[in-house]
Amino acid sequence: MSMNLEREKAVLPPSQMTDTKRVSIGKVLFGATIISMLTALYFIFIFANEEKTMRAAQKIFYYHVSSAWLAFLAFFVTFFFSILFLIKRKRIYDTYAYVSAEIGVVFTIIVLTTGPIWARSAWNTWWVWEPRLITTLILFFIYIAYIMIRQMDGVWDKKARLAAVFGIIGFADVPIVFFAIRWWQTKFHPIVFGDGPSQKGGGIEDTMLVALLVTITAFTILYSYLLHKGVSFEKMKITVEQYKERLRESLDK
Amino acid sequence: MNLFRTAFLLAQKDLYSELKTKQILVTQIIFAGLVIVVFSFAFDPANNTTKAVIPGIIWVIIVFSGILGLNRSFISEQRNDTMQGLLVAPMEAASIYLGKFLANFAMILVVEIVSVPFLFLLFDFKFLGSFPYFLLVIFLGSFGFIAIGTFLAALAANSKSSEMLLPLLLFPITTPILIGVVQATKIILTNMDQFSSALAWIQLVTAYDVIFFVVCFLLIDYVLEV
Numbered sequence: 462m463s464m465n466l467e468r469e470k471a472v473l474p475p476s477q478m479t480d481t482k483r484v485s486i487g488k489v490l491f492g493a494t495i496i497s498m499l500t501a502l503y504f505i506f507i508f509a510n511e512e513k514t515m516r517a518a519q520k521i522f523y524y525h526v527s528s529a530w531l532a533f534l535a536f537f538v539t540f541f542f543s544i545l546f547l548i549k550r551k552r553i554y555d556t557y558a559y560v561s562a563e564i565g566v567v568f569t570i571i572v573l574t575t576g577p578i579w580a581r582s583a584w585n586t587w588w589v590w591e592p593r594l595i596t597t598l599i600l601f602f603i604y605i606a607y608i609m610i611r612q613m614d615g616v617w618d619k620k621a622r623l624a625a626v627f628g629i630i631g632f633a634d635v636p637i638v639f640f641a642i643r644w645w646q647t648k649f650h651p652i653v654f655g656d657g658p659s660q661k662g663g664g665i666e667d668t669m670l671v672a673l674l675v676t677i678t679a680f681t682i683l684y685s686y687l688l689h690k691g692v693s694f695e696k697m698k699i700t701v702e703q704y705k706e707r708l709r710e711s712l713d714k
Numbered sequence: 715m716n717l718f719r720t721a722f723l724l725a726q727k728d729l730y731s732e733l734k735t736k737q738i739l740v741t742q743i744i745f746a747g748l749v750i751v752v753f754s755f756a757f758d759p760a761n762n763t764t765k766a767v768i769p770g771i772i773w774v775i776i777v778f779s780g781i782l783g784l785n786r787s788f789i790s791e792q793r794n795d796t797m798q799g800l801l802v803a804p805m806e807a808a809s810i811y812l813g814k815f816l817a818n819f820a821m822i823l824v825v826e827i828v829s830v831p832f833l834f835l836l837f838d839f840k841f842l843g844s845f846p847y848f849l850l851v852i853f854l855g856s857f858g859f860i861a862i863g864t865f866l867a868a869l870a871a872n873s874k875s876s877e878m879l880l881p882l883l884l885f886p887i888t889t890p891i892l893i894g895v896v897q898a899t900k901i902i903l904t905n906m907d908q909f910s911s912a913l914a915w916i917q918l919v920t921a922y923d924v925i926f927f928v929v930c931f932l933l934i935d936y937v938l939e940v
Contacts, residue, residue: 547936595889602886609882613873623869626933630865630887633929 487693490686497679501672509672518582521575523673527680528571529597534684535565536604536632543628546621552699553692555621558628560691562607564684569601603631717812720805724813728787729820738786739821742779746829749775750836759837768839769899773892775829776856777885780822784863785880787814788871797871807938808931815864822856843902844909851902851916855895858923859888865930868937894919 505523542558576594577587588594610624732738753771757764791797800810830852834841841848866883870876894915901912 599886599889602882606879606883606886609879610869610873613879615872619872622936622939623872626869626936627866627883629933630862630926630929633925 487686487689490682490689494679494683494686497675497682501676501679504672504675509668510666518579521579522669523676525572525575525579526673527676528568528575530677531680531684532565532568532572532600534681535561535568535688536600538688539565539604539607539628540632543625543632546625547629550618552617552621555617555625556692556695556699557688558625559611560688560695562604562628563691564687566601566604566608569597569604572597573601607631717806717809720803721809721812721816724800724810725816725820728814728817732817732821738783739824742782742821742825743828745782746775746779746825747832749778750829750833754836764837765839765904766900768833768837769896769903771833771837772830772852772899773855773896775833776822776826776852777859777888777892779825779829780818780856780859780863781881781884783818783821783825784860784867784884785877787818787864788867789876792871801938807935810938811864811868811930811934814868815861818864819857819860822860826852826856839903841903843904843906847902847912847916848899851895851898851912851919854916854919854923855891855899858891858895858919858926861923861927861930862888862891865934865937868934891919891922894922 501523505520509520509523511519538561539558542554542561546554546558576597580589581587607624607627610627611620613620613623750771753767753774757767757771788797791800801807833839863880863884866887867876867880870880870883873879898912898915898919901908901915
């Protein structure tokens with residue numbers, strides 16, 4: 462592995478970056494996030510009807526589902542950019558995959574935190590060993606492992622390659638989350654969209670559906686803001702690293 | 715054809731060197747025995763309810779002793795600096811994977827043949843279910859576990875702390891298979907009335923085996939790049 466070491470120490474090619482234009486995108490996304498979040502709050506607490514049995518505790522549902530959606534979206538983006546990286550081998554795709562996985566892990570934690578809080582008031586228990594809960598937990602562990610691959614030592618392109626491979630393999634777990642609900646015939650999670658087979662009281666009231674969709678939109682905008690911010694941070698880190706390498710190079714001379 | 719021939723050669727090489735040193739296999743079998751002993755402390759073998767945890771114990775043994783072997787399979791190549799040799803040899807990365815898979819699979823089968831009867835013996839377990847199906851479940855489960863395990867071992871071998879990394883990568887990815895296999899084993903060993911659902915689990919596990927084996931085959935080229 463001496464070759465890898467040499468490559469690790471080697472001076473990286475200078476980066477070409479045009480940051481002036483991207484700053485404005487970030488600001489636009491930031492503004493859009495704030496506005497859409499406030500709108501979502503209005504829809505959740507004022508527009509949507511209160512649920513009959515669970516009362517106000519049900520309001521957490523909007524954030525729970527939206528976080529789950531965002532996590533899945535983030536992991537899909539990781540999967541997508543992992544494939545793209547393996548084909549094109551450009552560092553920017555790898556950065557997107559990494560940042561997206563990080564955001565996904567954060568929002569999976571939010572799902573796994575809001576879930577028990579809601580479950581305590583709805584099912585009167587913190588945690589149930591039920592397929593979808595387990596698979597979400599496993600999804601969380603998979604992407605923790607993904608991040609651990611990123612923390613490995615070595616040159617970036619090796620880490621990026623291995624992480625991309627794991628990102629693809631790990632995403633194969635996501636369909637189970639949706640598959641599990643039909644496989645085990647769960648009785649806890651109602652199938653919200655469409656007609657659930659053998660599900661009584663499934664479906665969702667119109668006002669709640671509107672509020673949910675608004676929240677999901679808000680979270681999607683939040684995701685694109687976080688992704689954009691995260692990628693620009695990563696780029697800064699890479700640039701600083703390159704400057705350090707160049708400085709070290711000039712000091713050695 | 716060349717793919718399989720080189721794979722068999724590689725598996726032969728691994729098994730032959732294992733036969734000479736007997737390092738991994740002996741460790742795996744002793745470890746399996748120790749797991750059984752630990753379980754006998756945790757669950758009283760004299761108690762009748764212990765029968766219910768037998769299917770789980772079988773898979774805990776296979777998984778834990780499997781991990782020991784998987785950790786070694788690529789590290790031994792790196793320690794002897796033969797990984798580069800394998801990579802520049804006139805064969806595809808897929809046959810390295812296939813060869814390592816065959817060697818690991820053969821070893822875990824030996825461990826199972828020794829440890830599972832030992833477990834039944836020590837826990838005084840009366841076998842009631844269908845024996846061919848039990849063998850089928852064990853075979854399918856170990857196949858899937860070792861297929862993904864070999865792939866992830868190749869991946870983790872790049873890290874300096876691969877022994878610690880591999881279980882973290884392997885367990886979450888293999889959970890769906892393990893759930894299915896444990897359920898199927900439970901039904902086959904204790905309750906043959908629900909055999910249709912055991913068949914469904916077997917189908918699930920088979921589907922997983924096929925999917926992940928193909929995916930690993932396609933992606934191994936990227937893992938074994940220099």
